[in-house]
Amino acid sequence: EVQLVESGGGLVQPGRSLRLSCAASGFTFDDFGMHWVRQAPGKGLQWVAGISWNSGSIGYADSVKGRFTISRDNAKNSLYLQMNSLRPEDTALYYCTKGSGGSYYDPFDIWGQGTMVTVSS
């Protein structure tokens, strides 16, 4: 079964850091691009960051550029999101998603169930 399982969310104070992880199974992880998408409570979807199969293409939403870093470890079938200088507006459910191809420019055909990040003092 194709599966994405996020972890690492929680309550964190503004200005602090958090690292999200996504464990992938049921498919050849290093064949596909991967992304993080977030959804603030009661709001719509926002793309956060994406990475191609070999980490050759990486991109970020303007709202997180310079604060968040996406990375992957193909040997461990894992995707990561290092989040620094967190702000209250970063509070959201963070989804790990799989691209349908290896590039950065593919739709998202598999989604995890998400991990909640709450930034509050």
Next chain:
Amino acid sequence: EIVLTQSPGTLSLSPGEGATLSCRASQSVSNSYLAWYQQKPGQAPRLLIYGASSRATGIPDRFSGSGSGTDFTLTVSRLEPEDSAVYYCQQYGDSALTFGGGTKVEIK
């Protein structure tokens, strides 16, 4: 960044009716790299349409997509109660991927 504007904000329709959802881009979407997703309460989104008009695996043919350039449409024919959800469009042709604000479809 390409801004996607979805309309209407909410649609309230009866079972068996058809729904037409619009997604308008602030600039042309490269290669018609436009997708539609369905999200039900408490669930992760599900891919419905990609490449503006291709149905994803397992999606019934009641769902169809059309459009190019800056104007795209998702059509749901013969609405069923389980189609009640929020529908999002997304462009993945620009290095800054973006989603529309969503259209909520309510089944009376």
